[in-house]
Structures are given as structure tokens and as C-alpha cells.
Amino acid sequence: MRESSTVPEDVKQRLNWLLIFMVICLSILVISLWYLQMIKGEEFRERAIENCIRCLVEDAPRGRIYDRQEKLLVTNRPAVVVSVIPAEVDDLEKLSERLSKIIGISPEKISQTVKNYRENPFKPVKILDDCNTNKIIKIEERKDELKGVVLEVKPRRDYLYHDFAAHSLGYVGEIDKEELQQFGNPKFQGGDIIGKAGLEKYYDDILRGEKGGKEVEVDALGQEIATLLYQKPVPGEDLVLTIDRDLQLYGENLLFGKKGSIIVSDPNSGEILALVNRPSFSPNIFANGISSSDWQRLSSDADYPLTNRSVQGVYSPGSIFKVVTAIAALEEGITDRKRKIYCSGSFELAGQIFICWKETGHGSLSIVDGIAHSCNIYFYTLGKDLGIERFNKYLQKFGLGEKTGIDLPAEAIGTIPSAQWKKKEVKEIWFPGDTINLSIGQGYLLLTPLQVHNLITNIATEGEVYKLHLVKKIISADGNTVEEIKPEIYKKVDFSLDTFKIIKEGLRQTILKGTGWRANIKELAVAGKTGTAQNPQGETHAWFIGFAPYEDPEICITVFLENGGEGGETAAPIARAMLEKYYDIQK
Amino acid sequence: MKEKIDRLTENLDFSLLFATVFLCFYGLLVLYSSTRLATTGGSDPYFFVKRQSLWMLLGFLFLTIIISIDYHNLERYSKVIYFGAIVLLIMVIISGRSTYGARRWLAIGPFDFQPSEFAKIALIAFLADFLAKNKPKLDNFFYYLIPFAYTGLLILLVFMQPDLGTSLVYLAILIIMLFATGVKIKYLVFTFLAALSSIPVLWIFLKDYQKNRLILFLNPNLDPLGGGYNVIQSRIAIGSGGFLGNGIFSGLQSQLNFLPAQHTDFIFSVIGEELGFVGTILLLGLYAIILWRGIKIALEARDLLGTLLATGAVSLLFFHIVVNIGMAMGMLPATGLPLPFLSYGGSFMISNLMVIGILLNVELHKVKW
Numbered sequence: 010m011r012e013s014s015t016v017p018e019d020v021k022q023r024l025n026w027l028l029i030f031m032v033i034c035l036s037i038l039v040i041s042l043w044y045l046q047m048i049k050g051e052e053f054r055e056r057a058i059e060n061c062i063r064c065l066v067e068d069a070p071r072g073r074i075y076d077r078q079e080k081l082l083v084t085n086r087p088a089v090v091v092s093v094i095p096a097e098v099d100d101l102e103k104l105s106e107r108l109s110k111i112i113g114i115s116p117e118k119i120s121q122t123v124k125n126y127r128e129n130p131f132k133p134v135k136i137l138d139d140c141n142t143n144k145i146i147k148i149e150e151r152k153d154e155l156k157g158v159v160l161e162v163k164p165r166r167d168y169l170y171h172d173f174a175a176h177s178l179g180y181v182g183e184i185d186k187e188e189l190q191q192f193g194n195p196k197f198q199g200g201d202i203i204g205k206a207g208l209e210k211y212y213d214d215i216l217r218g219e220k221g222g223k224e225v226e227v228d229a230l231g232q233e234i235a236t237l238l239y240q241k242p243v244p245g246e247d248l249v250l251t252i253d254r255d256l257q258l259y260g261e262n263l264l265f266g267k268k269g270s271i272i273v274s275d276p277n278s279g280e281i282l283a284l285v286n287r288p289s290f291s292p293n294i295f296a297n298g299i300s301s302s303d304w305q306r307l308s309s310d311a312d313y314p315l316t317n318r319s320v321q322g323v324y325s326p327g328s329i330f331k332v333v334t335a336i337a338a339l340e341e342g343i344t345d346r347k348r349k350i351y352c353s354g355s356f357e358l359a360g361q362i363f364i365c366w367k368e369t370g371h372g373s374l375s376i377v378d379g380i381a382h383s384c385n386i387y388f389y390t391l392g393k394d395l396g397i398e399r400f401n402k403y404l405q406k407f408g409l410g411e412k413t414g415i416d417l418p419a420e421a422i423g424t425i426p427s428a429q430w431k432k433k434e435v436k437e438i439w440f441p442g443d444t445i446n447l448s449i450g451q452g453y454l455l456l457t458p459l460q461v462h463n464l465i466t467n468i469a470t471e472g473e474v475y476k477l478h479l480v481k482k483i484i485s486a487d488g489n490t491v492e493e494i495k496p497e498i499y500k501k502v503d504f505s506l507d508t509f510k511i512i513k514e515g516l517r518q519t520i521l522k523g524t525g526w527r528a529n530i531k532e533l534a535v536a537g538k539t540g541t542a543q544n545p546q547g548e549t550h551a552w553f554i555g556f557a558p559y560e561d562p563e564i565c566i567t568v569f570l571e572n573g574g575e576g577g578e579t580a581a582p583i584a585r586a587m588l589e590k591y592y593d594i595q596k
Numbered sequence: 597m598k599e600k601i602d603r604l605t606e607n608l609d610f611s612l613l614f615a616t617v618f619l620c621f622y623g624l625l626v627l628y629s630s631t632r633l634a635t636t637g638g639s640d641p642y643f644f645v646k647r648q649s650l651w652m653l654l655g656f657l658f659l660t661i662i663i664s665i666d667y668h669n670l671e672r673y674s675k676v677i678y679f680g681a682i683v684l685l686i687m688v689i690i691s692g693r694s695t696y697g698a699r700r701w702l703a704i705g706p707f708d709f710q711p712s713e714f715a716k717i718a719l720i721a722f723l724a725d726f727l728a729k730n731k732p733k734l735d736n737f738f739y740y741l742i743p744f745a746y747t748g749l750l751i752l753l754v755f756m757q758p759d760l761g762t763s764l765v766y767l768a769i770l771i772i773m774l775f776a777t778g779v780k781i782k783y784l785v786f787t788f789l790a791a792l793s794s795i796p797v798l799w800i801f802l803k804d805y806q807k808n809r810l811i812l813f814l815n816p817n818l819d820p821l822g823g824g825y826n827v828i829q830s831r832i833a834i835g836s837g838g839f840l841g842n843g844i845f846s847g848l849q850s851q852l853n854f855l856p857a858q859h860t861d862f863i864f865s866v867i868g869e870e871l872g873f874v875g876t877i878l879l880l881g882l883y884a885i886i887l888w889r890g891i892k893i894a895l896e897a898r899d900l901l902g903t904l905l906a907t908g909a910v911s912l913l914f915f916h917i918v919v920n921i922g923m924a925m926g927m928l929p930a931t932g933l934p935l936p937f938l939s940y941g942g943s944f945m946i947s948n949l950m951v952i953g954i955l956l957n958v959e960l961h962k963v964k965w
Contacts, residue, residue: 014962015899017731019778024907027776028891031910034918035884039877041925045835046873053835057849057869 066198069218070164070486072245074178074208076254077282077481081169083178088165088297089140091148091158092133093123098157107154111147112137133159139297166202166296172289174257176317177250177417177479179207180292182299205295207317208248208479210418215483218245244486251280251481259590260285263583268312268571269551270319272462273587276556276565278496279466279475281415283587288314319462320415323423323455324569327542328383328524328576329552330450332468332512335376337403338391339508346511349373352386361442363389366541380515381523383539385449392448397439400447401427407467408474408500413459415477423460426453451543462567463499465538465554468516469562471509472502517559525553527581533592534559537566537584539576548572553580557588564591609959612889615882616952619937620652622879623863627940629845630858630866644859644940651942655949662953666961667905674725678746681718684711685753692757700757710943712754712762717950719750719766720773720908727777728901734779743770744787760802761931765915772911773904776894826862827926834868834876834925841872859940861932864924879938883917886952893959902958909951 045053074083091112098104101123105116114137123134137144140160148160166181182205184197197203201220204213221242260271264287271285288310294303307315316322338344354370356363365371365385371378379387392400404410410425424430426447428439435453446452459477467474476499483492516536519525524539537555544550551573556562566587568580624645632641640646670677684702688711692699701708723743733739747770751763775784799807833849836842847869850858858866867875890910897903913936920935922928934941936948 014897016895016897016903017778017900020776020900020903021895023776023778024891024895024903027772027907027910028888031887031891031914034914035880035887038918038921038925039880041927042834042868042873042876042880045831045925046837046868046876047839049835050838053832054838056832057836 067221067223067242068164068202069220069242070244071166071181071202071218072212072216072247072486074216075247075249076252076257077250077280078254079249080254082173082250082252082254084167084169085164086167087162088138089145090133090135090161090163091137091140091144092135092161093119094133094157094159095123096157098123104155104157107151108136108148108158111151112140112144133161139165166292168292168296170254170258171291171293173254173261174252174284175207175289175292176286176315176320177207177252177284178292179209179211179417180205180295181209182295206315206419207292207417208250209292211416212248212480216245216248218486219243246491247484247486248480249482249484250479251275251282252284252479253282256587256591257283257285259283260587261287261289263586264570267573268318269573270322270458270567270569271583271587272319272458272565272567273591274462274466274477274565276466276469276562277475279477279499280481280496281477281479282564282591284319284479286316286318288312290314317417317419318569318571319458319567320417321419321421321457322571323421323457324550324571325452325454325542325544326450326456326461327540327550327552328385328450329461329464329538329540329554330454330456331380331383331388331448332464332516332538332554333403333407333409333450334388334391334395334400334448335380335512335515336468336504336508337395337400339376339511340403340504341395341399343391343394344376346376346507349375350379350387350390352384354386356386356389356445358389358393358441358445363442363445376511377515377518380512380538381518381521383519383524388448389445392444393441395444395448397428397444397447400444401425406500406502407464409456409460409464413457413463413477414499415459416479420459421457423457424453424455450540458567458569461552461554461569462565465556465567466565467500467502468509468512469536469556469565471506472504473498474500474502513559516555520555524577525555525581527577528553528555528585528588530557530585530588533557533588535585535588536562537581539581541574541576544572546572549574551576551578551580553577553584555584555588564588603963604960607960607963608956609889609893611885612893612952612955612959615885615889616937616949619879619882619886622882623938624648624652625844626863626866626870626938627859629847629870630850630863631940632845647942648940648945651945652949654942655946658946659949659953659956662950663956663960665957667902667954667957668961670721670725670901670905671729674722677718678722681711681715682749682753685715685750687711689753689756700759707942710941712757712759713943713947714950715750715754716762716765716769716912717947717954719747719769720905720912720951720954722746723770723773724901724904724908727773728899728904731777731900734774734777737783740774740779740783743774755801759932761919761933764919764931765912765933768915769908769911772914773908776904776907777900827923827930830862830865830924831926833862833865837867837869837872837875839873841868841870841875844870846870860934861920861930861939862924863938863940864921864935867938868924880921883913883936887914887917890955893955893962896962897958898962902961905954906958909954912951913948 070085073081076082101120105119108119109116119136122136145160148155148158168178181202184201184203188203189197189199204210204216209216219242221240223236223239225236256273260283264271264285267287269287271283273283274281290307351373352365352371354365354368371382371384374384374387404425410422412420412422431437431439443452447454463474476497478494480494482490482494485491513536516538520529520535520537525537528535528537535555535557536559537553540552542550542552551570553568553576556565566584568584570579573579627648628645631644688699688702692701700710700712702711726743747766751766754763829849833847847866849869850866867879887910890906894903894906894910897906916933916936919928919931919933923930934944
């Protein structure tokens with residue numbers, strides 16, 4: 010029945026070739042599968058798991074900051090961030106157009122921002138930070154047309170009084186590349202908020218808390234299917250400052266429109282009650298990620314509003330430095346209560362003439378009067394007799410040229426001239442005239458207002474200086490005290506009680522009958538010293554340092570006005586106002 | 597009648613039929629795994645499986661019809677079949693339903709069907725008849741070009757939809773059938789070189805997305821979110837299956853929807869992930885049986901027409917298998933060719949079973965009845 014096939018032989022030949030070809034192709038597939046599944050299996054398995062396990066970070070609320078009476082200064086508020094999840098967008102152009110109409114950012118910019126972000130298609134790309142309520146409502150209403158747009162609530166730093174104590178509080182911002190490299194993983198990830206300046210930076214570890222988060226299984230749309238692991242964030246701890254809100258505010262108003270600092274502290278503990286710096290800025294503009302125009306404006310401002318003058322600024326102290334000269338001379342026995350020096354209005358040393366600020370001269374003066382009237386000639390004489398070597402010994406005892414150790418970052422140390430220093434930095438030998446200049450706080454000497462403040466504290470406490478600090482205690486988020494900051498001795502000097510007594514008397518007389526009369530308060534025995542420092546930047550700097558009450562000091566004050574004119578005229582009244590305010594509060 | 601059934605049972609290639617049925621059920625299982633969580637069918641996890649089963653039944657009906665008509669009838673009707681396909685393809689371009697910017701579908705009542713799938717069968721039938729009748733004349737180069745013209749018309753119509761993958765299937769069928777017919781190798785080499793040199797010209801006619809696919813094939817990481825995403829996720833899925841796989845219904849990539857088009861073009865990846873090397877080798881084994889039986893049928897056919905019909909059928913299946921699996925593993929560009937008996941899709945399912953019908957038909961008629 011079966012007839013022989015009529016299929017030509019050459020066709021059969023070809024079919025055999027075809028069969029071989031197919032065998033080869035299928036073999037290649039088998040080998041590839043072997044490679045992919047058997048050899049690379051583990052690697053791909055890990056990638057598959059990585060694909061669907063996401064770590065969702067939950068930020069810890071940053072610790073709040075209170076004043077010494079536990080009045081709230083800095084807190085966190087919820088800010089709404091408008092973001093787009095690239096993987097969920099169907100038509101980016103259309104979406105950008107619609108979103109643009111609501112939030113007012115150009116559609117090109119929106120779509121470009123989304124396109125530029127390539128890392129992870131399921132991660133929201135931030136379009137608008139800190140969106141206002143009106144826009145939020147509009148977005149919520151049009152949710153259906155805005156597929157892929159999400160509103161995320163993020164804690165945002167809120168400085169309640171804007172430019173209040175800005176230099177002390179500092180500000181926060183997104184961690185930058187350098188910081189990331191320095192501190193790095195796993196402590197920080199890109200996009201984390203950290204303290205960038207001031208207390209926010211110094212106490213960052215305490216304020217920041219610990220990020221929590223969860224490990225979730227997600228599907229391809231990034232939707233959570235199951236939570237595998239949950240770690241609750243640990244909120245940051247709160248800081249209670251030594252700052253008194255009202256006194257600080259009062260000081261800031263006094264310096265409004267001026268350049269300078271006011272430091273008010275309790276000499277018996279080192280607690281800073283007010284640390285005023287002007288001009289100032291609002292840390293809130295950093296909290297939302299500062300715009301480049303704001304940054305440009307702040308950083309190029311000729312008045313340096315970002316600089317914490319009391320901690321980072323270095324200035325000629327001028328006549329207030331005479332207290333150091335006086336102490337050194339008394340301790341070295343160069344002068345005593347009785348020694349009188351005659352001021353004719355000028356002083357000659359090695360052919361060079363140095364003049365007193367009072368051209369007609371003070372006549373014959375004791376050391377107490379010398380301080381009270383701030384006679385230059387008196388201190389030239391002491392300085393000449395002291396010599397730079399002995400002088401330097403006392404500068405060291407006061408801790409000048411060192412950081413005060415305040416709990417703020419980037420503290421400056423100033424410039425303390427000495428023979429070696431001059432040789433190294435100016436490439437000149439030390440002339441006797443340099444010592445004369447130093448004896449009245451002029452010349453190469455540069456101090457921070459904080460260092461100057463330690464000088465007056467030293468006198469007020471008669472040799473026991475506590476470390477200046479801004480934080481009184483640390484409390485946990487639920488209100489329990491974690492750590493009470495105890496007063497800590499910064500410097501203890503062993504000058505004789507008599508020395509202190511004479512200096513204090515001089516300072517008291519300064520207020521009663523000398524250059525500091527504008528700081529006199531009837532009800533309060535104030536002691537102090539004024540200073541007017543020549544400087545290469547122009548108008549003289551005005552200084553006032555003081556303490557009160559005279560018999561048993563409770564408060565020390567330093568007022569510094571950059572290019573502020575005469576210390577007695579401008580700084581002393583401000584000190585007086587601060588002291589009056591302080592004692593009003595106490596009543 | 598009894599005699600007919602006896603002959604049927606005597607001559608029917610049961611291993612071919614068995615492999616086909618096994619593949620169909622294998623396909624339904626994997627389809628269920630990859631679609632049970634899909635939301636397209638509402639809450640019914642069997643939505644896709646039910647529909648696919650219906651296509652299968654229809655496919656077996658077509659298979660039976662094909663078996664019962666002696667393939668020698670083609671000698672009279674091949675041209676009618678060919679022009680029928682042309683008409684359908686023109687209708688698609690004129691009034692087809694479009695999805696994702698391509699017109700591929702014609703509506704018949706509640707169902708859509710894809711004429712380009714049936715045009716494959718028509719092409720095989722037409723070419724087999726044409727080549728069998730004209731084998732000696734093909735030594736003439738100009739005569740050799742005629743089947744290119746016929747096939748070219750189909751390719752052009754499908755390319756206009758546009759459907760690059762299917763038009764490549766037509767070309768593959770033509771080349772393999774010409775090769776089997778015994779045309780001069782130098783002609784084929786020449787054709788290949790001519791095609792190669794015309795690529796720059798064709799490039800101009802490619803749609804942007806087609807160009808992108810080719811670029812992305814060369815470097816899938818270029819756009820991990822767009823076209824390259826599919827291939828990367830597919831490789832991860834297949835690779836992560838390892839030897840035994842994650843177990844059916846438990847592929848991370850497939851169950852969590854990381855795999856795109858996982859019930860159609862990328863269903864192979866689901867097998868790879870959930871059933872591992874064992875599952876993929878089983879699949880390749882079943883295909884190997886079908887292809888081997890197909891070649892055997894071609895070799896044992898009664899005449900050249902039968903041989904070429906079987907060869908065309910084999911070449912169609914072979915091309916789909918290699919291109920689809922190669923694409924899933926990232927070895928070949930993503931052309932969107934589905935996997936025979938596995939990928940979800942009515943027209944494709946039916947045309948696959950019709951191809952098996954052709955093979956069985958040639959097998960049954962290797963002796964005169």
C-alpha cells in the first residue's frame with residue numbers, strides 16, 4: 010500500500026542539515042540556561058531579593074531647644090513635600106503641565122527634575138518643598154489626574170523667633186558630600202538632615218536621635234506587601250539652654266541695626282544668660298534648603314551676618330585690656346596701691362612719642378585712678394617696666410590665646426603677640442614700643458569677645474573662672490533629665506587677694522567717677538571698664554566689660570560694638586540697660 | 597469509517613500529540629501562576645486560564661479540521677488562501693483595533709483576532725505548494741526571487757501595523773523553506789549579504805521604539821527603566837530560579853510583578869524563576885520532541901509538498917522558540933515574539949495548534965488512503 014516517497018534526495022539532505030542546525034541552537038539555549046541558572050543562580054537570587062526588599066527610613070524627630078525657663082525656642086513642624094514617583098507616571102509631560110498649574114513651577118522644570126533622577130524609579134523625587142495649605146488642598150482634590158504625585162509629610166526645623174540667638178542655635182541642612190565622606194555610612198545617608206552650625210552642630214549627636222525604619226516587601230509598583238522588620242525611631246533629646254529668652258531678646262533689640270555682641274553670664278557657674286550677635290539671620294531659611302539667592306545674599310553681605318562675632322570674631326580689645334596690665338604689674342611688684350605716676354599727656358620711649366587720650370594729661374595718678382580714668386601713660390609706664398616676657402606669662406595665666414571651650418563649633422583663638430610670634434609672623438624683632446602698645450590693648454593683640462568676657466569674670470570671681478556654656482541640661486523626649494551640665498572650672502589663677510581688691514576698686518571707680526559713668530545705676534553697684542580700640546577697619550571699636558553687684562558679683566557683662574565709637578559713650582549705656590533689665594527680671 | 601480510524605491510530609504520531617498536549621497543560625499551570633494575582637479579570641484568579649483553555653479547545657477543533665482535509669487539496673486552493681491572508685491584513689490596516697500605537701487586531705463579535713497569526717499558516721501553505729511545483733525552476737536566480745516577492749508583500753503589510761517580530765517570522769519561514777527545497781546555497785548567501793547591506797536603509801523605516809529596542813539589546817543598562825528594564829528583570833528572574841526554582845506560585849519577580857508581560861512575551865522567565873533549570877529543560881525537551889518529530893515527518897512525507905509543509909511548520913515553531921527564549925535570557929533583541937503553547941493569546945494559541953495539525957496531516961497522508 011505504501012508507495013515509495015517521491016521526496017528528492019537533495020531535499021532530505023537539506024533537512025538533515027536543518028536538523029543539525031536546530032540541535033545546535035537548542036544546545037546553545039541549554040548551555041546558556043545552565044550558565045544563568047546553575048552558575049549565576051546565587052547572584053541573581055540576591056538581586057531578586059534586593060529588588061523587592063526596601064528599607065523605608067523613618068526620620069527621628071530632632072530634639073527641641075528650650076531657654077533656661079524651659080520656654081520653647083526651637084521645635085519641629087510637619088512640612089508637606091510634593092514629590093513624583095517616576096515609576097508611577099504614565100505621561101510625564103501631561104502630569105508636569107497639570108502640576109505646574111497648581112504649584113507654579115514651570116512644567117519644563119518639573120519634567121526635567123524627574124528625568125534627571127535615575128537612581129531608583131520608585132523613590133519619590135522632590136518637586137516642591139514645604140508646600141502651603143492651599144496648594145495641598147488643590148493637589149488632594151485633583152488626585153485622580155495626578156497619578157504619580159505623592160505628598161509626604163516630613164519634620165521640618167522651626168525656629169520660633171526667627172533670627173533670635175541665631176548664631177548660638179545655628180541651623181540644620183542636608184548632609185553634604187564632604188560630611189558624608191567624613192562620617193559616612195552607616196551612620197548617615199545622603200539626604201539626611203544634620204546640624205550645620207551653632208548648637209545644632211555641636212550637639213548634633215544628642216539632638217538627632219536615631220533613625221528608625223522598616224524593611225518591607227514591595228511589588229513592582231513599590232507598594233508595600235508585608236512588613237518584615239520594624240525599628241521605631243528614637244527621638245532626639247531636648248536641650249535646655251542657659252540662655253534667658255527675655256534677656257536675650259532685650260539685648261537683640263538693643264543691638265538692632267548695629268554690629269556687635271553682648272555676652273551676659275553668671276560668673277559663679279559659667280552659664281551664659283544672653284549671647285547677642287548682630288547682624289543676624291533666620292535659621293528658618295536653611296531649614297527648607299537655602300536657595301542660592303538667599304545664600305548669595307547672606308554670604309556676600311559686607312556686614313557678615315552669618316558670623317558669630319562673640320565666638321569667631323577677633324578684635325583689638327583696647328583699654329579694657331588695661332586690667333591685665335594692671336594685674337601683671339601688681340603681681341610683679343612693679344606697682345602697688347600707693348605708687349603714683351604722672352601723666353603729662355605724652356610719653357617718650359626710645360625717641361618715640363606715645364600720647365594719652367587726654368591731651369592735657371591726667372596729672373599724678375594712683376593705680377585705682379589710672380584704671381578709672383583709663384590713663385594711657387600710667388599703663389605705658391607699667392608695660393615698659395614689665396617687659397614682654399613677663400607680660401606673656403600673665404596672658405597665658407588668663408588663658409588668652411586659647412579657646413574658652415564654649416559649647417559652640419569653630420571658636421577662634423585670636424592673636425597673642427610675643428617676641429617669638431613676631432619673629433615668625435611679622436619677620437621682625439620685638440620693639441619696646443610693641444610692649445607699650447600691648448599695655449593698652451592695641452597693636453597686634455586680637456581677642457574674641459568671649460575671651461574678653463573671661464577676663465572680667467576672672468576679676469569678678471577673684472581667680473576662679475568657670476567654663477562658659479550654653480546648655481544647662483539635656484532632657485529626653487518624654488521629659489526626664491538625662492544630664493545636668495555641672496559648672497566646670499576653666500581657669501584658676503593664684504593672684505593675691507590684694508591685687509583683685511585694687512583692680513575691683515579701680516573698676517568701681519570707673520563707674521562712679523571715670524569713663525564708665527554712663528553705666529552707673531543708682532540701685533546697683535556696678536563695676537566695669539570701657540575700651541575704645543583703634544583698628545585698621547575704620548571707626549574705633551567700642552567695648553565695655555563689667556560685673557555687678559560690686560561686693561558679691563552675680564552677673565558679668567561684655568558689650569562689644571564693631572566700629573561703634575567710644576566705649577564709654579556707646580557700649581556703657583547698653584551694658585547699663587542690660588543690667589537694669591536683668592535685675593527687673595529678678596524682682 | 598472503521599478503516600479510517602484504524603489508519604488514524606496506526607499512523608498518528610502519538611509522541612508529537614502527547615508533547616503538544618503536555619505543553620498545553622504546562623502552559624496553563626504557568627499561566628495560572630503568573631496571572632492569579634492579576635486584577636484584569638476582576639477577582640477571578642482563573643480569568644486568564646479560562647480564556648486560554650477556550651482558545652485551546654478552539655485550537656484543537658481547528659487541528660482536527662486540518663487533519664481531516666488531505667493536504668493535497670492545497671494544489672488547488674493555495675493561491676486563494678494566500679490572497680485571503682492579504683485581504684485580512686489590509687482590513688487590519690484599514691479598520692483594525694489599535695493598542696499601544698499598533699493596529700493588529702480585527703474584531704469578530706466579542707473576540708479580537710490577529711490576522712497576522714493566520715497569515716503565517718497561509719504563508720506556509722502557499723510557499724509549500726509554490727516551491728513544490730517550481731523546484732526545478734528555482735535554479736534560475738530571477739525565479740528564485742519570486743517567493744521573496746510573495747512573502748515580501750505579507751511582510752510589508754505586517755510591518756505597517758507595525759509588527760517587526762511577526763514580519764521576521766515570515767522571513768524565517770521563507771528562508772528555511774527555500775533552504776529545504778534545495779535552492780543553491782550561493783543564492784541564499786547572496787540574499788543574506790544583500791539583506792545585511794540594506795540594514796542601514798531599513799533603519800530609516802524603523803519606528804523609534806524599534807530602533808530603541810535594537811539599541812537596548814546591545815546595552816540594556818542604558819535605560820533600566822524603559823525597554824532595558826524588561827530584559828534585566830527577566831534575566832534576574834530566570835537566573836534566580838537556580839536548579840529547582842522557587843516553587844510554583846512563589847517567584848519573587850513574577851509574583852511581585854517585577855516581570856513585565858509575564859503572561860505573554862516573558863512567560864519563559866516565570867518558568868525559569870519558579871521551576872528552575874529543571875522546569876526550563878523540561879520545556880526545551882518537549883519542544884525538542886515536537887521539532888524532531890516534525891523533521892522526521894518532513895523526511896518521511898509522501899511527496900515534496902508534504903515535506904515542505906512540515907518544514908514550514910517546524911520552522912515557524914523553531915523560530916518562535918529560539919527567539920523568545922533567547923530574548924528572555926537577553927541574548928537576542930526584544931522583538932515581542934510569544935512562546936508557542938505557553939504565552940497567553942488566542943490567535944497565537946490557535947495558530948500553534950493549526951501548525952501541529954499540518955504536521956499530523958502530512959504524517960497521516962504519507963500513505964495513500
